[in-house]
Amino acid sequence: MSASVPHSLRRGSDLTRRHFLRLAGSSAAAAAIGPHASAMRVFSSRENRGPKDYRALVCVFLYGGADSLNLLVPTSPAEYDVYRAARGDLAEAQGSLLPIQPLTPDGATYGVHGACPELQALFQAGRLAFTPNVGPLVRPLTKAQVLTGLAETPRNLFSHNDQQTQWQVAHADGPRTTGWAGRMLDRIANASPAPLSPGISIDVTGQLLVGANVQPYVLGATGSEPLALTDDPGRRAIIDAMMRSRNAIAEEFARTQRESIEIDDLIGQTLLGAPDFAGLFPDSSLGQQLRMVARMISIRAQLGVRRQVFFVGTGGFDTHDDQLALLPLLFRNLSRSIGAFQGAMDQIGEAQNVTGFTHSEFGRTLSSNGQGSDHGWGGHSLAFGGAVRGQDLYGAMPDLSPTGPDDIGEGRLLPGRSVDQFGATLASWFGLAAPEVDLVFPNLGNFASRDLGFMG
Amino acid sequence: MTVLQCALAATVSLLVPQRDIAPVVHPVRVDPAAAVRFLDRATFGASNEDVIFVTRFGYEAWIDAQFAVPPTLKLPAMIQLGCAPDQPGQSFATCPNYDAIPHLGLLAQEWWNDALHAPDQLRQRVAFALSEIFVVSDLNGTVQNFPSTLSDYYDTLVRGAFSNYRQLLEEVTLHPSMGGYLSMAKNRQADLTLGTRPDENFAREVMQLFSIGLAELNADGSQQLDAWFQPIPTYDQNTITETARALTGWNYDGVAPSGSLLDFLLNYPRIGMMIAWSAFHDTGPKAIVGGSLLPPGWTAEADLGGVLDALSQHPNVGPFLGKQLIQRLVTSNPSPAYVGRIAEVWADDGSGARGNLEAVVRAILLDPEALEGYATRPLTFGKLREPILKLTGLWRKFRATGEVVLTPYLADEFFGQRAMGSPSVFNFFSPFHASPALQAQGLVSPELQIATHSKVTRTANALTFFIVSGNTDLPDPAFSEPLLDLGPLRQRASDPASLVAYLDLRVLGGTMSPETRILLEAHLATVPHLVPGLPDGFLRAVEALALLVISPDYALQS
Incomplete structure (x- = not known):
């Protein structure tokens, strides 16, 4: 019995709903409620303001602090020896x-981790780019400034939750109330038909999609689900009226439940008809989240969406222990999932419109604790998609030598470029004009380059 | 508790000497609604027996009686099933029935059954709160592979729920599940040949999460600010590096310590605290938190004691952890004065003892703000019920009997939450989580972090399913979970107002909003009372209960 329970809660074979319909003696009218009204709303909400084309960004957050220093590795003998000694x-x-083979030579040769043939292939096909040694910064820093404590560094460096927030906020010395993608979406009119937010996360939560006006919609990796009790129109009306509270905390719960019902009305039926990309994605949490992103993108024209940012994430990257066994599994999953996602975008002809990228709270120490690595600062990020100027590294590789100019201790790398620059590069492609980019990333002016170049 | 146990406990509690000099006779009459609210904070859901006890004998007598109930533990059941050795340090290879993954399921079922049926409810509820502070998760491979060890970790929190913080912190630190989870096990001094240095994992999280937090606090939980109005860090990276060195040289019990690196690394968790392997301890001096210095030559045991003493003596601990215990049990946004009162008890229980968790728990539950906040600050008081506690609450309030067989992964799928299964050491949710609307009001709601759009609907549908299929009147033959007794609701169903009033009292402790009351009454009037083939009042009972448990009124524990 137990094994059939979750299945029974899904749309179409809904045991709960059948029970209720039977018990309440509802007529067929009860079952007819919902989805039809939503299509009308989509068309009526279309206006002339805002972008005409479609673009989407997909953030893949690697929770725990990914050891990206083992994802992109120098292979030329001299550089490899430095790497090997440090690690x-x-x-x-x-x-x-x-x-x-990066297009721009820097004197060294490179390879990606052996578990990542999909990333290798995307890189070589010009659809994936690396940004080396990026991290939260208020302004560019030298090692001497960090070690003497004379320059401003982001608060609570090396703490998981603080640096997760810093990546998503991309304003290291600012308030932590909004994320960079949320602020970006605030500036785009009619990105998505109400009540569907243009910021959609799959299962995970965080600040990335929180704006002053835009609030993220959190969709499950298995899709949207109707509230079983709303099948009876009379009961639906009671529930709609009941989802209010004067208590501030209970009202946040009620608002979430209201939105969940309204958005299911809007997208639930359409999503059921979306391609399911069977067999394409790995059966991992990340794979299934990205599959749901692909399904949502596949119905964007039916819904009338013009701009979207998706947020997915996967954990386990905090490899203090057992790193040699764990990292290949983590990277294998990442590479397969990204490869599958790119395949899905090709299948539905959206590769040029969709750009994916990674965030992770920090890179890790180059040095070993005997079982793994500890919390670092700078790490390598990647961007992938048809619009990416791939097959290159955008920014100098850090000096990996212990006690070198980029090592601030135990192989914690001082970032050579900021999250702000990385985000601004994506925001420009997304369609924001330069002054708007500056508003989204208030510290961008502190850095020499406002566009890292990987989006053309 | 059975009625007999209640009566016994009551007798015991009357014999316990009172603190006041004058003997206080306690025929404290507690209003039943207040008893429900109190018990929803102190248990996994207010049972009829406990409501009767509290109304008759008062809060304090109930708390005293609970302190006297022996702990319900999980390891003994695992031993009985043959999945764990009965001696510390013994190899799992001696167990007839050792198999990790099914036993993880058994442990999860034990959690549900203890939450539902264990007589030591207060202890179990506090232990669950502690499991969300001293987090260990079965998503970690080492933890997952040793479910019996994990059951003993949870037992450590159950046993320690009313003990002393310093002692509990040591038991948590040296437990093999924690040793595996935050990799303090096998942490060794710097090795110049191999170029390795100590592991910083546990050193960092024991400070950030298990004791003092990131910023210096005032006794009322507010942050101290420097001359530039910035928070003052409690430690820096250097403190972590040094503390990591102090915490080297520990490994699982079961193999005699030696100087062999191979032996040190090949060891694996069993039952029993970690032990020191002196050959792998860093004996140099270390500067740890608060400027304390651990002198050169100290043993692993002495250094550990020095670190845990420094942390447990730090003035942050009371406000930092006291506030989180308030948040887990009572309200997300306690006033600074409430936090201050708890920090005071944390610092001194009245007898000079610091970190007396029994006194802290008592003070948290009996604080005037806990008891009266629902009325004095109705707009902000309370906390969202954790998803899995919505189901335990429903089951306990309606006398659900029978064993829970829900598998752990179904709990995840229904509720997005599973005891001992949080995504990281940062728990299911952050004590600082706030939506923008709450942030604008200076409020937090930790549990809101997992009340996402997809999960609120999924949880509501699961609860509906448990009501419709899992009741004694019309059980779904395929349903194997505990069955709700809807009798008290059906008996009142001929009069919707009376049915709703009963739900308000029994489920919400009298906190139903007038709007919800009117809507429920109006709706129930449209539902037939008598339906051929169904027990009298059944449809109304089910409709009313299902609507109530998905309402914002039930979402809030006030």
Whole structure:
């Protein structure tokens, strides 16, 4: 019995709903409520303001602090030796790395982690780019400034939750109330038909999609689900009226439940008809989240969506322990999931319109604790999609030598470029004009380059 | 508790000497609605027996009686099933029935059954709160592979729920599940040959999450600010590096410590506290939190004691952890004065003892703000019920009998929450989480972080399912979970106002909003009372209860 329970709660084979319909003696009219009204609303909400084309960003957050220093690795002998000395037992074997050929030579050669053939292929096909050594910064810093404590560094460096917030907020010394994608979406009229938010996260929560006006909609990886009790129109009216509270906390719950019902009215039926990309995605949490993103993108024209930012994430990257066993599994899942997502975008002809990218709270220490690595600062991010100027590294690789100019201790790397610059590059592609980009990233002017170039 | 146990406990509590010099006779009459509210904070849902006890004998007598109930533990059941050895340090290879994954399921079922049926409800509720502070999660491979060890970790929190914080912190620190989860096990001093240095994982999180937090606090929980109005960090990276060195040289019990690195690394968790392997301890001096210095030559045990003493003596602990316990049990936004009162008890229980968790729990539950906040600050008081506690509450309020067989992963799917299964050491939700609307009002709602659009509907549908299929009047033959007794609702169903009034009292402790009351009464009037083939009043009972448990009124524990 137990095994059939979740299935029974899904749309179409809904045991709960059948019970209620039977018990309440409802007529067929009860079952007819809902989805039809929503299509009308989509068309009536279309206006002439705002973008005409479609673009979407997809943030893949690697929770725990990914050891990206083992994702992109120098393979030329001199550079590999420095890497190997710095990483000790954590170093990837030179022969295990999958070679890549960046278009802009920097004197070294590179490979990606052996578990990532999909990333290698995307890079070589010009659809994936690396941004080396990026992290939260208020302004560019030198090692001396950090070590003497004379310059402003982001608060509570190396703490998981603080640096997760710093990446999503991209305003290291500002308030933590809004995320960069939320602020960006605030500036785009008619990005998505109300009540569907243009900021959609799959299962995960965070500040990235929180704006002054835009609030994220959190969709499950298995899709949208109707509230079973709303099947009877009389009861539906009672529930709509009951979802209010004078208590501030209970009202936030009630608002979430109201929105969940309204958005299911809008998208539930349409989503059921979306391609399900069976067999394409890995059966992991990340794979299934990205599959749901692909399904949502596939119905964007039916819904009348012009701009969307999706937020997905996967954990387990905090590899203090057992890193040699865990990291290949984590990277394998990442690479397969991204490869599958890109395949899905090709299938539905959206590759040019959709750009994915990674965030992770920090890179890790180059040095080993004997079982793994500890919390660092800078790490490598990647961007992927048809519009990405791929097959290149955008920014200098950090000096990996212990006690070198980029090592502020135990192989914690001082970021060479900021999250703000990385986000601003994506925001410009998304369609924001330069002055708006500056408003979204208030510290952008502190940095020499306001566009890292990987979006053309 | 059975009625007999209640009567016994009551007798015991009357014999316990009172603190006041003058003997206080306690025929305290507590209003039943207040008893329900109190018990929803102190248990997994106010049972009839406990409501009767509290109304008759008062809050304090109930708390005293609960302190006297022996702990309900999970490891003994795992031993009985043959999945754990009965001696600390013994290998799992000696167990006839050792198999990790099914036993993780058994442990989850034990959690549900204890939440539902264990007589030591207060202890179990506090232990659950502690499991959301001293987080260990079965998503970690080492924890997952040793479910019996994990059951013993939870037992450590159950046993320690009313003990002393310093002692509990040590038991948590040295527990093999924690040793595996935050990799303090096998942490060793810097190795110049291999180029390795100590692991910072536990050193960082024990400070950020299990004791003092990131910023210096005032006794009322507010942040201290420097001359530039910025928070003052409690420690920096250097403190972590040094503390990591102090916490080297610990490993699982079961293998005699030696100087062999291979032995040190090949060891694995069993039952029983971690032990020191002196050959792997860093004996240099260390500067730890608050400027304390651990002198050179100290043993692993002495350094550990030094670190835990420094942390437990830090003035932040009372306000930092006291406030989180208030948030887990009572309200998301306690006033600074409430936090201050608890921090005071944390600092001194009245007998000079610091960190007496029994006194802290008592003070949290009996604080005037806990008891009266629903009326004095109705716009902000209370907390969202945690998703899994919505179901335990429903079951306990309606006398659900029978064993829970819900598998852990179904709990995840229904509720997005599973005891001992949080996504990271940062728990299911952050004590600082706020939506923009709440942030604008200076409020937080930790549980709101997992009350997402998809999860609120999923949880509501699951609760509906548990009501419709899982009741004694019309059980779905395929339904194998505990069954609700809807009799008290059906008996009142001929009069919707009386039915709704009963629900208000029994489920919400009298906090139903006037709007919800009117809507429910109006709706129930449209539902037939008598339906051929169904027990009298059944349809109204089910409609009323299902609507109530998805309402914002039930979402809030006030």
